[in-house]
Structures are given as C-alpha cells and as structure tokens.
Amino acid sequence: MKSLLGIVLVTIGMPALAQHVHDATEQQAPTDPHAQHQTDEASAGPHAGHAMPPKASEPKDPHAGHQMPSSAPMDAHQAHVGHEPGIPDPPVKGPSAAALVGPAHAADDVFGVSAMAPARNIVRKEHGDIKSGMILIDQLEATIGEGKDGFAWKAEGWYGGDINRIWVKTEGESRFGENPEHVEVQALWNRALDPWWNLQAGLRQDFGTGPDRTYAVLGVKGLAPYWFEIDGALFVSNKGDVTVRIEGEYDQRLTRKLVLQPRVELNFAAQDVAELGIGTGFSTAELGLRLRYQFVPEFAPYVGVEYERALGGTADFRRARDEGAGGWRFLIGVRSWF
C-alpha cells in the first residue's frame, strides 16, 4: 500500500516539477516588453555614462540586458564565483584627528546638556542593562518507597543582570505528617565567569530533625559541553566540616514536549561527621530518571524513579541506626518556573 502511494506521489510529482522548471524559465523573458520599458530607459542612461568595473561582466547591448531583468545581475554574479567581491579592503585604521573635533554629543548643542544628559542615561540603560529574574521549582514531588511515603522539593530563584545575580536555592524532604527531615536554604552571589559557567558563593543554612548547621558555600554552576547541566559546591560548616556535592543532569527531548531527564548527585566528605551520619570519603550517591511532559515550558508534570545509596562510613552510620544503606523510590511531581 505504501509503495503504491509512493508511486502515485512520484507520478504526480514529476509533472509538477517539470511545470516548475518551465515556470522558472519562462519568467526570464518578460511577458510584456512594454512593462519594462520605462525602467530600461532610466537604467540605460547611467550605464552609458559610467564605465563598469572590468570585473562585472557588462552586457554587450545594454538594452538587451534590460529586457531580461534578471540576467545582468546574474551574469555579474557568476563572474564573481570564488572571488571576494569589490576592491580589497583598505587598512584597518582608527578615526582621523578631524573626526574627533567638536562637541562630545552633537545634540547637546541643539537641546542643551540638561535635557540630553538624563536621556543619555536612559538610552544607555535601555541597551544592555537588563535586570531580570526567575523562580524555578525544579522538583516538587511525592516520594513513594520503602517506609512511609513523603515529599521532596528542590527550587531556586535568581535576580540580577548578565554578570552578577543574587541566587537562592532550597531543597528538602519530609515524610507525610512528620516534621521535615532535612531542609536546606542557600543564599548566594552568582557571577558569570564565561559564556556558560558561573561562580557561586554564599551561605547555606540547614534545618530539620538533625542538628542545625551553617555552611560557607563556594561553587560553580553551568553548562558543560553536550548540554550537561552541572552544579558543584564545596561546603565548610560552622564546625569546620568540609563536604562536597556534585550534581549533573541532562534534558533529552524525546519529542518536542516529552523530556527524559537523567540526574546524578554525588556527595563527598573530608571527615566523619557523626552527628549528621556522614562518613569520610564518598558518602552518598543519587541516581534519578524523570520523564516530564511540558504542556508549556513553564509547567511540566513528571513521573520518575530514584535510587539513593550511602557508601562507606555513611552506610555504616545508617546500619548502626537500623536503616538500609539505600533504596528505590518512585516519584510523581511537577516542574515549573516563572
């Protein structure tokens, strides 16, 4: 059936194509010679009076050239195949001394400095000094897994210009009906380092069932080659503990609205932090896979799975508390920004 359809399409397509070529040829010749007449006269004048550059191919009979409106430029066009058109560029030079004379701002002479100065300030700001902001709720999800079901969130917001921004991040999780296990808020100053990467520095405050902690934060956030979004930070707590967190994610568009997002989060510690159940070295790893449907870019519900596991000393701490070292959970949530 398909091949039959194909044959039919080809058969229909052939004459259409032929017709098209035919049309293209036809339009080379004006349908009404009178139509071009007036134009021809006007353009013949300048041609007669001016020597054409040797490079451009001159139509032998200007009139003949004009009867076929597209032919003259086409000839010249062909004559330049492979050449840089026109004469070579003169040397790159700054302006002459004469270009620097006179008032700094011409309009000041007409309207006065007092009228122009504020307008100049506005025009400067309106051409590049854009302040904007965004609030992104990257994850807001119900977590269904071992033990009691709960919920988790991860969100950030920023405001500022192209280079400097204020950046706030928060994440946390809780079981339904209980006090939040873990709540984290970061307030950061963000500075663009290059087209894709940003330096982030500031403070992090943890709340929750464990002991509260305050950290100094130094991190980088940005876009790695192949569109991997990376966020890495070094944390130093008010107790002197040093930890590192690296997050990476990738948006794979399956269709224009369906996006599969693999995500990884790795945590490291420079020392045991018994109070928080963290062991030295590679402490935890989180692997997630979320499939979201973007009704609009700003609103995308998703389903997903996540595997989280503690390693080394951290796993030992968990086992000591009769907890498992890790496990799976299913996620249902929404990603949104505005």
Added chain:
Amino acid sequence: MTALIERRSFLRAGAASLVGFSMSGLFPAWAQTGSAGLAPSSPTLAGDDIHLRIANSTFTVGGRTGHAVTMNGVLPAPLIRLREGQNVRLHVENMLDEDSSIHWHGLIVPFQMDGVPGVSFPGIKPRTTFTYEFPIVQSGTYWYHSHSGLQEQQGHYGPIVIDPAEPDPVAYDREHVIVLSDWTFLHPHHLVTKLKAEGGYFNRQKQTLLGMIEGGPEEKMSASDRAMWGRMRMDPTDIADVTAATYTYLVNGHGPRENWTGLFRPGERVRLRFINAATMTIFNIRIPGLPMTVVSADGLNVRPVTVDEFQIGNAETYDIIIQPAEDKAFTLVAESIDRSGMARATFAPRLGMEAPVPPLRPRATLTMKDMGMGGMDHGSMAGMDHGAMAAGASAAAADHGSSHSMGGMNMRDKSKVPDSVKVGVGVDAIAMSPVDRTGDPGVGLEDVGHKVLTYRDLMSLTPNPDTRPPQRTIEVHLTGNMERFMWSFDGEKFSEGVEPIRFERNERARVVLINDTMMTHPIHLHGHFFEVVNGHTGSYPRKHTVNVLPGGKVSFDLTADAPGDWAFHCHLLLHMHAGMFRVVTVRPLEGEAA
C-alpha cells in the same frame, strides 16, 4: 472598493497636499480589506503639516484583544504620503505616561530630527508635543517607528511613501503597501524575561530523539554532527529568538485568518511596497504562481531583477512588481525565518476570493557555514550560483565533509578577532573562517528549488554618487551569547559605556560586519545610505539596513556625509535592547572648522 485606487489618485493627493488640504477620511484606506468585522482601516496622511498622536489603545487579532501603543489609534499607524522636494512638519503628541519618540527609518534628515532619545534628541515627554521639521530629499518606501523602550513591539510603527519629484522610473498601474509585523499578547518585557531565563524558550522546533529515529526532513543531521553541535553547546535549530509560539504575523495589521486582500485587475502591473516592521521576525516572501520583479530596495531603485522568493530583514523595504494576468486569486506567503508561522494575504480581482495557502515548509537547520566555517574547505561556495547548484545535496555534502575535520577546533579562538573585541561572558562563539555571504539567499533558502534574491542580485539603478575608494576599514564584530541572551558589537554591550564609532565628515570608509553568532542580524545605520559591497562596483545597492547572515560577513562603503550623532544597531529589537547598539559620530558638525 477603496482598494481600487489608481496611481493617478495618489498623484492628485500629492497636489492637494500642497495647498494644505487634509486628505484623511477622503483617502483610500490603504490597509483596508474587504473581509467583514475587521479592525478599522488605516488612514493616509499627507501635506506639509502632519499630526500624529501616540497613545495607549487596544488591538484585536484572531478574536483576541490586547493592549497596544498606536499612532492615531490604528495599527499599523497611518500611511504618511510625501513628495520629494517638499518640507514637512510632523507634530507628534505623546499621550502615554512614558517617554516616546518617532524615528523616520531611512529618511535623510538632520541628526536632531532623527528621533532617537538620548542620541539625537531628548525624547518626547508624556503629554507634550514635539515637532519634527525637515525637507524631503528622496523618494521611495520607508517607515517610522518608536525608538523608546520596546514600544515598537506594541504597535508603534507605520509606513511612509515618498513620491519622486521626477517621473517614476518604475511603471505601475496600481500599488499596495504591505506592512509586515509580529504581534504578541505578551508584554514585550516578558519576552525579554523569558529569553533571559531560557535562551531557547520560544523555539518549539528543537531536534528530538524520536525525530532523529523517524528521520523527518527537519532532522537530516548525522549523529556526529549532532554531537558536534552539542559539544559546542549550540542549537542548530536556534534560528529565531521569538517565534509563532507567541507571535501572530501580520499583514497591514491583519492576521492570517483575517486574510488582508489587495485587489488588482488582471494584466495590471501592481507595485507592492514591502516593509518589514516586525520586531523580531525576518520573513521569507513568495507569491506562489507569480514571479516578483524587485525594483527597489530600502527605498532606492535597483535594476529590475525577477525572483520567486526573497528574504526581508527587519526594517528593510523592497518594492516589487507583479503582473497577474489571470482572473484568479494569489496567496502572499511571508514565512517567518524559522518557519514556525506565516503572515498571509491575498491578491485577487475581487474581494472574497482565496487561493490555496501552502503549508509551512520544514524548519531549516543551521550549517557549518552558519557556524562561521564557510571559508574552511569550500571558500568558493560563497560565490556559487545557487541556480546552478544542486543545492540541498551539495550543500549538505560540503557541510558534512567539514564537520569531520572539526575534532579539536576551538570555536572561540580569540586570535581570530582584533584586540578591540572583548571576548568575555557575552561572546559564546567566534567565526573561524567567515566568508562574504552576500551571494547567499538566507538561512533555509539554499535548497528551495527556485530563484531566491541575494544581495549580489541587486544593482543600483543610478550610478553610486561617491565612487572614491574607501580609505580605511572599520571592522565590527556581531557578537552574542545565545544561552544568556546577550547581544553586542565587539563583545561589549552599549550599556557598558562604549566608545562611539567615529567618522570624519565626508570621509569614505569601509565597514566590515563580521557575524560571529549563528543568527542573522539586520544591521541599521541611521542618517545614511551605504553601498553594500557586492561585486557591482559603481552600482552597489544603497541601503540603510543590511542582513548579515550567520557566520558570514558583509562589507559596506560609507560616505560619512551627515554630521551629527547617529544610532547604529541590530534591528531585531530585543537584540538592540540587550546591547547590540552603538553611537556613530560624524564630525565636524555644521559650521565647525575641521
């Protein structure tokens, strides 16, 4: 019936205006259409004294009404019809609560009448009137628009037609003014906020995994090429920043469904005056079944050249002649460059007739040449005759070939640009080997199978007035960061307090625009016409706005004959707003010693 106006009547109008007779109301509604239930038609203003009132109003399209900023209550603003050699006083009253302005795009005026707040004048304060006054020294198709904030996006634009003092070298029986624009119900500042949050926010035609597996026409890119684009953190589908995801594309203020209709009698020569008044949209224009003879570009006459399609950058104007012989309707298709949507209109012998509307063509994909590598292994491609080129295949093959040799290339090699270019956060790419692309038809038009206009097809009808060779070159790099939505010249936003580009009065200089970005930028210089260096020495087309294709370059020769301060910018409004703007100074001023 009003559209059945003949050229003679316009000439009569010109005569009437000389005695100061107000023609509005009597005059044909140039933007009117026959369809029922549409926005009121736009009037025409002529004469020595013209009154414009900028105010908040509403605009309705596609059955929805939104806030607009208009002049005399209509969108587009009234057609201003002038005559070469007259003097005009334009009284502009600002009824907004914010500053406003009008820039007369393409008109040669004294700098203080050019209408750019903070550069040529202080702007028009709320509830005040500013009177522009200047002689009309040219003829052709131009337009006018706000240069304040983002008012242009809200409807603050209208057409200008200037009839020549001498007999018009272009013969025609009838004319229509075609103002193309893009309308959104979003506030323009929201457009900016969205783009700053997500550079590709409005692009809903990105490549997908399923698309790659299915292999549609929009997905013909090898896995290795995809990987290469990904490695560069560049999106080969990033062709327009703002798309049909939010825009309704308009012809004379009418959406595609409203189907603006221009009338003709079979056999007539119809002059169409195209103006791209869009904020962020470059259009590809065709009228299936009708060849179009381009007779003027940016208001100035060119030697007639017949094409099937042409690309029009923001703020460019083209006059074309069509000669429909049959008693049938034709569709005007103005596709947005990214092919996410189209403006549509109809030319027909009678109102109510329609022709088939072709579907949008597959979205184009950027090539190595768009990436600035045009000169690397096929330098001659820039000069290739596209008629002769079996376009799709050979272009794709050439592109494919070059991608393999790209392994360890630095796509941001600072040694490729002079020290004057600040390669910082705002510069995500530097064209490695940019080529002159005046012979190219524009993104996505290489393989459409018919003749598409290129700048190299354009030759001035009259000899260039100044044939002195340029004495120096000024290189300007068009730079940007697609992800952060930053745009600039030479890597510096105007807000960073950059030096003006300075010219000595009457000096002859060459400006080379090098596009390091992967987007087409229509670059506009105020107060001057410049000669686009396209091979036709002495008959270069003279323009006020020139499209610089991605990864390519355009040179223009300039006689800096207009003393004063002038704006120089990308005419994609949001690129200008993001920083792609400079002041050009020409000194000494009038009455000053050199």
